[in-house]
Amino acid sequence: MSHVTESAEKTYETVVGLEVHVELATKTKLFCRCSTTFGDEPNANTCPICLAHPGTLPQLNEEAVAYAIKAALALGCEISERTKFDRKSYFYPDLPKAYQLSQYDQPLGQNGKIEIEVDGVKKTVRIERVHLEEDAGKLLHTVGGTLVDLNRGGVPLIEIVSAPDLRSGKEARAYLEKLKAILSYTGVSDVRMEEGSLRCDANVSVRPVGETRFGTKTEIKNMNTFSGVEKAIEYEAARQVEVLKQGGWVRQETRRFDDARRVTIAMRSKERAQDYRYFPDPDLVPFTVSRAWVEEIKSSIPELPDERRARYMAQYGLSAYDAGVLTLERTLADFYESAVQAGGDPKAIANWLMVEVLGHLNKENKAITETPMRPEHLSELVKLIEEGVISGKIGKSVLPEMLESGEAPRTIIERKGLIQIQDTSALEPIIAKVIENNPQSVADYRAGKDRALGFLVGQVMKETKGKANPQRVNELLLKALRS
Amino acid sequence: MGEALYEKSLLVLRKLLQDGDLTVSEVVQSYLTRVRTVETRVGSFIELAEEEALLQGAKTLDERRSRGEGDISHHPLYGLPVGMKDNIAVRGMRMTNASRMLEHYRSPYDATVTTRLREAEGIIMGKLNMDEFAMGSSTETSALQTTRNPWHTDYVPGGSSGGSAAAVAAGEVAFAFGTDSGGSIRQPAAYTGVVGFKPTYGRISRFGVAAFASSFDTVGFLTRDALDAAFILDIFSGFDEKDTTSLPHEPTNVYHTLKDRDPDTFLKGLRIAVPHEFMGEVISPEVKARIEEAFHVLEQAGAHIEYVHFPHMAYAEPAYYILTSAEASSNMSRFDGVRYGYRAKDVEDIETMFKKTRSEGLGWEVKRRILLGTFSLSAGHYEAFYQKAQKVRTLIHEDFARLFADYDVVLGPTTPTAAFKFGERLSDPLKMYESDLLTVIANLAGLPAISVPAGFTSAGLPVGLQIMGPMLGEEEVLGVAHAYQTLTEHHLARPTL
Amino acid sequence: MQVTRDTVKEIADYAMLTLNEQELEHMVRDMQEIVSFVEKLNEVPTDGVEPMIHPVKLMIVMHDDTVQRTEDLDAVLGQAPDRSGSYFQVPQVLGES
Numbered sequence A: 001m002s003h004v005t006e007s008a009e010k011t012y013e014t015v016v017g018l019e020v021h022v023e024l025a026t027k028t029k030l031f032c033r034c035s036t037t038f039g040d041e042p043n044a045n046t047c048p049i050c051l052a053h054p055g056t057l058p059q060l061n062e063e064a065v066a067y068a069i070k071a072a073l074a075l076g077c078e079i080s081e082r083t084k085f086d087r088k089s090y091f092y093p094d095l096p097k098a099y100q101l102s103q104y105d106q107p108l109g110q111n112g113k114i115e116i117e118v119d120g121v122k123k124t125v126r127i128e129r130v131h132l133e134e135d136a137g138k139l140l141h142t143v144g145g146t147l148v149d150l151n152r153g154g155v156p157l158i159e160i161v162s163a164p165d166l167r168s169g170k171e172a173r174a175y176l177e178k179l180k181a182i183l184s185y186t187g188v189s190d191v192r193m194e195e196g197s198l199r200c201d202a203n204v205s206v207r208p209v210g211e212t213r214f215g216t217k218t219e220i221k222n223m224n225t226f227s228g229v230e231k232a233i234e235y236e237a238a239r240q241v242e243v244l245k246q247g248g249w250v251r252q253e254t255r256r257f258d259d260a261r262r263v264t265i266a267m268r269s270k271e272r273a274q275d276y277r278y279f280p281d282p283d284l285v286p287f288t289v290s291r292a293w294v295e296e297i298k299s300s301i302p303e304l305p306d307e308r309r310a311r312y313m314a315q316y317g318l319s320a321y322d323a324g325v326l327t328l329e330r331t332l333a334d335f336y337e338s339a340v341q342a343g344g345d346p347k348a349i350a351n352w353l354m355v356e357v358l359g360h361l362n363k364e365n366k367a368i369t370e371t372p373m374r375p376e377h378l379s380e381l382v383k384l385i386e387e388g389v390i391s392g393k394i395g396k397s398v399l400p401e402m403l404e405s406g407e408a409p410r411t412i413i414e415r416k417g418l419i420q421i422q423d424t425s426a427l428e429p430i431i432a433k434v435i436e437n438n439p440q441s442v443a444d445y446r447a448g449k450d451r452a453l454g455f456l457v458g459q460v461m462k463e464t465k466g467k468a469n470p471q472r473v474n475e476l477l478l479k480a481l482r483s
Numbered sequence B: 001m002g003e004a005l006y007e008k009s010l011l012v013l014r015k016l017l018q019d020g021d022l023t024v025s026e027v028v029q030s031y032l033t034r035v036r037t038v039e040t041r042v043g044s045f046i047e048l049a050e051e052e053a054l055l056q057g058a059k060t061l062d063e064r065r066s067r068g069e070g071d072i073s074h075h076p077l078y079g080l081p082v083g084m085k086d087n088i089a090v091r092g093m094r095m096t097n098a099s100r101m102l103e104h105y106r107s108p109y110d111a112t113v114t115t116r117l118r119e120a121e122g123i124i125m126g127k128l129n130m131d132e133f134a135m136g137s138s139t140e141t142s143a144l145q146t147t148r149n150p151w152h153t154d155y156v157p158g159g160s161s162g163g164s165a166a167a168v169a170a171g172e173v174a175f176a177f178g179t180d181s182g183g184s185i186r187q188p189a190a191y192t193g194v195v196g197f198k199p200t201y202g203r204i205s206r207f208g209v210a211a212f213a214s215s216f217d218t219v220g221f222l223t224r225d226a227l228d229a230a231f232i233l234d235i236f237s238g239f240d241e242k243d244t245t246s247l248p249h250e251p252t253n254v255y256h257t258l259k260d261r262d263p264d265t266f267l268k269g270l271r272i273a274v275p276h277e278f279m280g281e282v283i284s285p286e287v288k289a290r291i292e293e294a295f296h297v298l299e300q301a302g303a304h305i306e307y308v309h310f311p312h313m314a315y316a317e318p319a320y321y322i323l324t325s326a327e328a329s330s331n332m333s334r335f336d337g338v339r340y341g342y343r344a345k346d347v348e349d350i351e352t353m354f355k356k357t358r359s360e361g362l363g364w365e366v367k368r369r370i371l372l373g374t375f376s377l378s379a380g381h382y383e384a385f386y387q388k389a390q391k392v393r394t395l396i397h398e399d400f401a402r403l404f405a406d407y408d409v410v411l412g413p414t415t416p417t418a419a420f421k422f423g424e425r426l427s428d429p430l431k432m433y434e435s436d437l438l439t440v441i442a443n444l445a446g447l448p449a450i451s452v453p454a455g456f457t458s459a460g461l462p463v464g465l466q467i468m469g470p471m472l473g474e475e476e477v478l479g480v481a482h483a484y485q486t487l488t489e490h491h492l493a494r495p496t497l
Numbered sequence C: 001m002q003v004t005r006d007t008v009k010e011i012a013d014y015a016m017l018t019l020n021e022q023e024l025e026h027m028v029r030d031m032q033e034i035v036s037f038v039e040k041l042n043e044v045p046t047d048g049v050e051p052m053i054h055p056v057k058l059m060i061v062m063h064d065d066t067v068q069r070t071e072d073l074d075a076v077l078g079q080a081p082d083r084s085g086s087y088f089q090v091p092q093v094l095g096e097s
């Protein structure tokens, strides 16, 4: 062992594994036929089965199993031929049977992986397992006691467990974004963290660079946004490093992220250890997932984000960055592709979509699916600019209205009389008038002061209230000055 | 025929109703009178349906018939009074499971068997007493009442379906539903001198039947004779989408096969195995004598009886208690006082509420099994207890597979002794478990089995003969039972109450 | 194996049961008796034996994804010992507020 001086500062690396729960977008619950609709009256979507009345038995939802298989396949997992449900036991008022039906030692999917890219560096993150389980209900803590709503109780979830392959908050965020993209492409979930259909817990530890063993990890809960996950991990890793540098040791515990203060706080540790007493559910026999079914599901998986991104780069000449942004969400990628198919320069359409359309929607906190604007309208707008019918500036000015009303750009510019004046016969008298009224500028130009030309163009634009095609004005003005 | 209405077998009663020789009102009235006469001494019912409603229902059926409406041949149990063990859901009726925990619980839905019973137009007389959550062998663990053996009221009726057995033996219902996880139908049937039939695991839907041990629980019936049991099985068997553990097979068709069959031809050459382990020292001499008499009857009719070995017999009970307690500990965890049932008063926080509710609402036997089950599933004990027992279950399954390769049925006593007195075994769990010694193996392997009356002890207590068949072998089991009953009259004896 | 008071107390805690002193003593005795009885299984060689999860091998039948409303939901929810509006109400969950 080499000599290490007292003052030498070790450098640490962060090790992160994520456990992500995703609610599947089935119409009914995993083990009964209650609706999974969000936001109904408390307990409106319950029945004797999901309320665990005596005598009730679980009935397995085929669609939920199909969705879980689809998700696992999209994440590159192998699908177990034999699988089963196990009971995970603990008492809590949001868990009616006092056991959660989950999958313990035979998860539906195993050994998957996804690719992420952070700061231009590509990396493979292994996925250890994908399994199917039921959600718990919701508790509302009030002064008078706790209120229990079991509408979410029994809604199908998949749990996706990554290997401890992530090395920073940024990587964790990139992983989540990619996961979200893949799952939204497959259509198995609406994957909205804000609405709780995607939830994430992080296992975080640190270790000196070069060390191969893992440090003691903490589990971070209560992260509600992707950026929250990133911040929580960065904070927690820094905290652990600080503890170690002070000569302390990291306690294995569960910590809660406080979004407002951007810190993690240890949660009150339960006095006794949990023993979940997993055992195979005797009410749901072990079952076989047929190869034929898996193949059928596999063939229904659409082109996934990575493939689509590569295709957009090759087919439309987009940069890696632009193709990445446009394919992160399936709805956006679909919108883009429809617009391109309607005509117009693919790069210009990409630009308009990413800068103007997304900029506007982000301000309003809306998704692309929430605007009535059709992809063909964006294509039309780009073509109108290409053909010089309107200027880019006017294009920008009509876009908000397109996004609000869903009207075609031509309809708007015609109604507002925004079509550019390109007609020489219309522009020539105005140019003649401007030359006549500005003898000093004309003289300046002829004396070699190029800036004077700009002034004269501006005067023409002013006379036409901005509707003249500036390039055309330039040409005609030059011609007139030279003559 | 001096036989009272309530003494007749289901099929005899049914014929009288179908032929129009009896009205439903007469049948219901007769049974109600019988219940009023004997119930204070027997105590089978936890809840008796309202008399007014029963008579009104009977009247409606009679009026419909007199108008010539409705083809009663489509309703195989038309007008027949039926009792339900109190762990089976009947919408609007109590479903206490004989527990304080559910003392005031009313089921908001029908079990699948209840739905089919309504379609068959059987009359639900009420809910019958049992051991608390079916854990027990004497009905003494019922937290709500005592049920007595109609043959001798100082004796227990057996359990856990003690109320069902007593009600059938006492003529309070034409037949009763029970559940059998380790002998809970066959053992009380043996003790009360009626037929107790447990089909193959999964043959009848468990939906709406409170779970004790899910991979053992089997719905079955207590009847006057084996032919009744066959008739009822055909009505209630068959796949149910609400129970993913129900067998995917079509309903059985045993009754028509048995009805016109000649018992002698059937028994001739039948290969019967009797494991030595079923007839060992633990079997009381009187029980052994009755069973040997039964063997003799069958041999006389041409059956071949051979004594064989059942290698893992001694391990059946330990495996059974570990596995059923493990499943039970988990099945009982839903009783937490949140959504229904009992809740302890004056509790400040949730954990105290859970603990106090469960400690006050559940009885000693239930707690003991919950603790044994929790223990066997907990980290550090799972492999040595729970998984070990699962492996022994496999070995017992294999023992049976070997036997049924060479034999048609396996015979023996249903119980080592006849019924015992109240309080005699309650304080000694192992002594109590002994009464299930010969019945648990059928549940470990999921096989069909029946107990039929085989005579009496000198004290006048009934003795049961047990017949076990291979997987899906209901026809063999009921066939032997029916043939035996055509050659004997033990099942015709009725208690005097 | 020896069944201790601590073991029984610990598993009673998992199972959300409380036992008073007298009950605890009684339960330790009962459990000891039963555990010694079931330990008989240790005599059986089971190497290579598959654990049996269920007595019958079945293909699971699944249901399709169509919503079914609960008939008379009030009768179901109305069984609750305590309610607040259509919520179930329970005493405070410690550590949350």
Ligand SMILES: [Zn+2]
Residues within 6 Å of the ligand: A029, A032, A033, A034, A045, A046, A047, A048, A049, A050, A051, A154
């Ligand atoms: Zn439900």
